[in-house]
Amino acid sequence: MKPAELFPVLAADLAEVDSVIRSQLRSEVALVNTIADYIVGGGGKRMRPVLLLLLARALGYRGERGHYQLAAVVEFIHTATLLHDDVVDESDLRRGRRTANATFGNAAAVLVGDFLYSRAFQMMVDVDRMRVMKVLADATNTIAEGEVLQLMNCNDPDVDEARYMQVIRYKTARLFEAASHLGAILCDAGPKIEEAAAAYGRHLGTAFQIIDDVLDYSGRIDDIGKSLGDDLREGKPTLPLIHVMREGSPEQRRLVREAILAGDASRFEDILRAVHDTGALDYAKQCAQREADLARAQIDSLAPADTASVYRDAMLYFAAYATDRDR
Numbered sequence: 001m002k003p004a005e006l007f008p009v010l011a012a013d014l015a016e017v018d019s020v021i022r023s024q025l026r027s028e029v030a031l032v033n034t035i036a037d038y039i040v041g042g043g044g045k046r047m048r049p050v051l052l053l054l055l056a057r058a059l060g061y062r063g064e065r066g067h068y069q070l071a072a073v074v075e076f077i078h079t080a081t082l083l084h085d086d087v088v089d090e091s092d093l094r095r096g097r098r099t100a101n102a103t104f105g106n107a108a109a110v111l112v113g114d115f116l117y118s119r120a121f122q123m124m125v126d127v128d129r130m131r132v133m134k135v136l137a138d139a140t141n142t143i144a145e146g147e148v149l150q151l152m153n154c155n156d157p158d159v160d161e162a163r164y165m166q167v168i169r170y171k172t173a174r175l176f177e178a179a180s181h182l183g184a185i186l187c188d189a190g191p192k193i194e195e196a197a198a199a200y201g202r203h204l205g206t207a208f209q210i211i212d213d214v215l216d217y218s219g220r221i222d223d224i225g226k227s228l229g230d231d232l233r234e235g236k237p238t239l240p241l242i243h244v245m246r247e248g249s250p251e252q253r254r255l256v257r258e259a260i261l262a263g264d265a266s267r268f269e270d271i272l273r274a275v276h277d278t279g280a281l282d283y284a285k286q287c288a289q290r291e292a293d294l295a296r297a298q299i300d301s302l303a304p305a306d307t308a309s310v311y312r313d314a315m316l317y318f319a320a321y322a323t324d325r326d327r
Helices: 008-024 030-041 047-058 066-089 100-104 106-127 130-153 161-186 191-218 239-247 250-262 268-277 280-296 310-321
Strands: none
Touching: 008 047, 008 066, 008 310, 030 100, 030 106, 047 066, 047 161, 047 191, 047 310, 066 100, 066 106, 066 130, 066 161, 100 106, 106 130, 130 161, 161 191, 161 239, 191 239, 191 280, 191 310, 239 250, 239 268, 239 280, 250 268, 268 280, 280 310
8 A cells, every 4th residue: 555545644745755855856867766766666655754744743743844854864774774675685576566676786776775875865954953953963873873773694504683673773764763753753742652652652663663573474575575585585583584583493493593594495485384384473463562552652742532533542553554565
C-alpha cells in the first residue's frame, strides 16, 4: 500500500512532500536525474517522513513549509543509505524491482547516494535551525556506524542478541527516532515532549526492523520485494538465526553456523525448518511487539487520551502496523 493509503489523514501532506522530493532531485547532470527518477518511481512506504509529519501535526505545528522540507530531507538520507547498502550487499532486487546498482552499476549508485546526502544537508541549512542540523547530523553519523557494525557482524555466527540489537538501533531505529524528534522540535514542544517523541520513533524503528528480519524467513517475494533468504546469503546473523543458535539442537546450530560463516543459502529449506521448529519467528515477533508496546506507551504524552485526535489514532495505528504486516 502507498503511504497515503496507510495514513489517509496525512495524504495532503505526503503529496506536498513528494513534490518537494521531485523538485529537489533535479540536477544539471543527466545521470543523476535518470537514477533519481528511477528511485522515486520505485515507491516506498515513506515511514520516516510519515513519522515527522505525524508528530508535527499531533503537537500542533503551525508553520507552512518547514515540515515538508525536513520530511524530504529524512527520506533523502534514508534513500542514500539504501543505495549504499545495496552496493555493499551486492543486492539486485528491492521493492520488487532491480536495484539502482544492478541497473546502473555500483559506481553510479554510490555517487548518486552521495548526491542525496549532500542535497539533504543543503536543505537542512535552508531550514536554518541549529538543533535540526544537530539531530540530523548525529543521526547520519550513527547510521554510518551501524552500517560498519553490521559489516563486522557478517559471517560471524557468534553474534548475540545484544550485538544484533545495537546494529538495528543504530542502522534503522536512529532515523525513525530523528524523524519523530524533529516533529517535536518544529513545534517547540519542550524537552519532555521531545524525549517522548524520540522514544516513540526509536521503539517503532526497532520493531519495524525486527519484523523486516522475520519476513526474510516468513514472507513472500511478491510481498516483501526481495528474495527470501537474502540475509542468509549475505551472512547476516539476524534475530531468527540467533535464536536457533541459542535454542536449537547441536545439528541445527551446526547447520546455521556453517551457513552464516559461508553466506550460503543452499540449505535454506533446512534452516527454515530449524527456524520454525525452535519457535524463532514467534520469539522475534514477541521482541518486536515489546518494542511496539514501548512506543505506544509514549502516545499519552504526545496526544492525551481525553483529546479526540485523528493524529493520536494514526500514532496508535502506526504502532500496530509496525508488527502486523507482511511487507
